Amino acid sequence: RRNVGRLLTLTPVEGSAVTGRIARASDRAVTVVVDGEETTVPYAAVSRAVVQVEFSRRTDGVDADRAAGDDVNWAGAEHDDAPDPEES
Numbered sequence: 001r002r003n004v005g006r007l008l009t010l011t012p013v014e015g016s017a018v019t020g021r022i023a024r025a026s027d028r029a030v031t032v033v034v035d036g037e038e039t040t041v042p043y044a045a046v047s048r049a050v051v052q053v054e055f056s057r058r059t060d061g062v063d064a065d066r067a068a069g070d071d072v073n074w075a076g077a078e079h080d081d082a083p084d085p086e087e088s
Helices: none
Strands: 007-012 018-025 029-034 037-042 046-051
Touching: 007 029, 018 037
Parallel strands: none
Antiparallel strands: 007 018, 007 046, 018 029, 029 037
């Protein structure tokens, strides 16, 4: 669930691999948006899935990590909402 919004290459047990963005994930299936259409695939039907690394991505004003609920601080990167350690 923490990878919602990330790019995924998914290879089903039957069929060819697809690449799209993770829209939702539950305990039983993942929903991927491929070419604007949502496809839900049960985990039992997945042969392989790889979250792709993206070094730059247009987010149209939305920070994907924060939209997914993650508060990531990459190697000392500062966030406006990060607490100041000297104020503790």
